Amino acid sequence: MLENLLSGLHFIAQPDFVILTSLGTLLGLIFGAIPGLTSTLAIVLIMPVTFGMDPTLGLAMLTGIYIGGVSGGQISAILLNMPGTPASIATCFDGYPMAKKGLAGKALSYGIVASFVGGMLSLLALVIIAPVLGRISLKFQTYEYFLLGVFGLTIISSLTSKSLLQGIASASLGLMLAAVGADPLSGVTRYTFGIAALDGGIGMLPAMIGLFVISEIFAQIGETDSEYVFESGAMDSMKISFKEVLAHWKNLLRSSLIGIVIGILPGAGGTIANLLAYDQAKKYSKHPEKFGTGIPDGIIAPESANNAVTGGAFVPMLTLGIPGNSVTAILMAGLLLHGLTPGPGLFRDNIGVVYSIFASLFVSNIVMVILFYAFLIRFFKWALRVPKKILLPVVVLMAVAGTYNIRYSFNDLWVLAIFSGMGFVFRRTGFPISPMILGLILGPIMESALRTGMMRSGGSIMPFFTRPWSLGLIALTVISICFSGVYKRFEERKKKALIS
Amino acid sequence: MKANQSASVKKQSVFSPLFIFDGVLLLFGILFLLESRHIKRGFQQVLDARIYPRVVAVIFCITVAAHMVKIVLERRAGGGSKEKTPLSAGVAFKIGALFALFIAYVFSIQWLGYFEAGFLFLWFSIALLGENSWRWRVHALIIAFVVISVTYFIFGVLLNIYVPSGLFL
Numbered sequence: 001m002l003e004n005l006l007s008g009l010h011f012i013a014q015p016d017f018v019i020l021t022s023l024g025t026l027l028g029l030i031f032g033a034i035p036g037l038t039s040t041l042a043i044v045l046i047m048p049v050t051f052g053m054d055p056t057l058g059l060a061m062l063t064g065i066y067i068g069g070v071s072g073g074q075i076s077a078i079l080l081n082m083p084g085t086p087a088s089i090a091t092c093f094d095g096y097p098m099a100k101k102g103l104a105g106k107a108l109s110y111g112i113v114a115s116f117v118g119g120m121l122s123l124l125a126l127v128i129i130a131p132v133l134g135r136i137s138l139k140f141q142t143y144e145y146f147l148l149g150v151f152g153l154t155i156i157s158s159l160t161s162k163s164l165l166q167g168i169a170s171a172s173l174g175l176m177l178a179a180v181g182a183d184p185l186s187g188v189t190r191y192t193f194g195i196a197a198l199d200g201g202i203g204m205l206p207a208m209i210g211l212f213v214i215s216e217i218f219a220q221i222g223e224t225d226s227e228y229v230f231e232s233g234a235m236d237s238m239k240i241s242f243k244e245v246l247a248h249w250k251n252l253l254r255s256s257l258i259g260i261v262i263g264i265l266p267g268a269g270g271t272i273a274n275l276l277a278y279d280q281a282k283k284y285s286k287h288p289e290k291f292g293t294g295i296p297d298g299i300i301a302p303e304s305a306n307n308a309v310t311g312g313a314f315v316p317m318l319t320l321g322i323p324g325n326s327v328t329a330i331l332m333a334g335l336l337l338h339g340l341t342p343g344p345g346l347f348r349d350n351i352g353v354v355y356s357i358f359a360s361l362f363v364s365n366i367v368m369v370i371l372f373y374a375f376l377i378r379f380f381k382w383a384l385r386v387p388k389k390i391l392l393p394v395v396v397l398m399a400v401a402g403t404y405n406i407r408y409s410f411n412d413l414w415v416l417a418i419f420s421g422m423g424f425v426f427r428r429t430g431f432p433i434s435p436m437i438l439g440l441i442l443g444p445i446m447e448s449a450l451r452t453g454m455m456r457s458g459g460s461i462m463p464f465f466t467r468p469w470s471l472g473l474i475a476l477t478v479i480s481i482c483f484s485g486v487y488k489r490f491e492e493r494k495k496k497a498l499i500s
Numbered sequence: 501m502k503a504n505q506s507a508s509v510k511k512q513s514v515f516s517p518l519f520i521f522d523g524v525l526l527l528f529g530i531l532f533l534l535e536s537r538h539i540k541r542g543f544q545q546v547l548d549a550r551i552y553p554r555v556v557a558v559i560f561c562i563t564v565a566a567h568m569v570k571i572v573l574e575r576r577a578g579g580g581s582k583e584k585t586p587l588s589a590g591v592a593f594k595i596g597a598l599f600a601l602f603i604a605y606v607f608s609i610q611w612l613g614y615f616e617a618g619f620l621f622l623w624f625s626i627a628l629l630g631e632n633s634w635r636w637r638v639h640a641l642i643i644a645f646v647v648i649s650v651t652y653f654i655f656g657v658l659l660n661i662y663v664p665s666g667l668f669l
Contacts, residue, residue: 179553186542389629
């Protein structure tokens, strides 16, 4: 354990590791701050650039983007009353009123400090919990790998979709599209419809860029024509004393814990943590009536919680190979594309990569604070004035370059175009996209695990029910389906109560 | 008269856009199921190369069909989930035109090159999304030129990322 932690520190001492993590954090902050652009989008766009890099460096950059993206959402939430990311919705409730009072600088400072504390506490939780869970998951065999995939797909289908049926349909569509091309075991081509270009299968990244990035661009045009102009007045001082921060320690700790727990739960995420932490801070406050008028507690709670989700969300992804949300699903794709399989094997075969991720989380949280205070606030006062009519086509340009660079294939550009159209239609009809993406990612892993497991058992399905871990996973899958209904009702009630 | 009107509204609402979308998905699933007949078995295994994709396609078809039934039942009961408000004609035109530009961009990259095609895409799309005036079109031209120059510097000079070469670059 100590040796591995020291290897984590070894990464921090490498200049290229620190530079790339910082660059990723900067990109994440920019994408997170601009309403409509998200860290998911940034990760998908940058992923092809990281292919040529050492996996530890590439993943460090992507992790930096994730941290930056979550933290950056507070800028537009506080300055414009528009959450840069959904995980900053509750930050608007007190952040914007505080900015309107002429205390934008202070509001941002509270948000930055809270994000840092939340991020660091979640990293600590990750360092403690992940290796323990990783050791347990080493006992898994092919049967459990397959059932883990089923569990992951069920969780994401039930929690990210309005209807479980639609979620399962989306996940199975992903699995079906993942089967296009060569069979992973025998090499027989499947679902190619006689088109030679499909022999190599559907590229995961072009599909993801189309579904998430380009379709989002079209959705942005459809949702509003507004131009995000920040009426920049004089900014107050951003200085806050340590004493002022310490006065809110209970809120910081409580909200961070909420974020960590919610982050670990697959399917939940920053949005829920953000709203729930705000709600709890209000409940435990001596002055709940002041919430919504622009008080530091109303910024500290949501911002520490959404950043605390980041470390928590890595726990199921790294240890079990179950991405808890769309960002970790994409990060998981990043791991796979670098030849690393998240889940039990990662802790056995590539523990160095795990600790490099811990190190990049540490670095990006520190860099986030430095970048904010050094120049980013001033930069954002300018950047938030870039109109969407210019920004959106530029993002398309970047997406096309990113897609082409994956394997220098024009076919990938056509996959991008087709999936962009599909993504837009899915968004308009409310058909969930995340389960489909996860299906595309997990499809080959699940199929190989199932078929290898069946070969080992001579065609018997009994090991799925007689092995304790398998049975446990089946039980978890059933419980998660039942739980999702209750959870959805709770979530709806919470949102309604907060909005009212 | 009123009863007739409400009956016709109910009948129309069953075939909502969501229902039609599900219908298209179902056809897509059936297409995959039919195509699965052409998959070869591969070498002898307990589960051959055909079974897994076929089972997945069946699950897909069943869930989509079940969702269609759910929509019909909900609509008949007078409920159902809220559908997004339709896009205004102007926004729909912009989205359609931008998608057409995007397809044209993807198609023309191999003939014109990444930067040249990108410049044209940027110019037309920025002009399309902005005001309908010649002044803005000229602005769009300048913005496209600046953005593509910066992109060329970053991709071509700084990062040395390979993109399709074309007429000039």
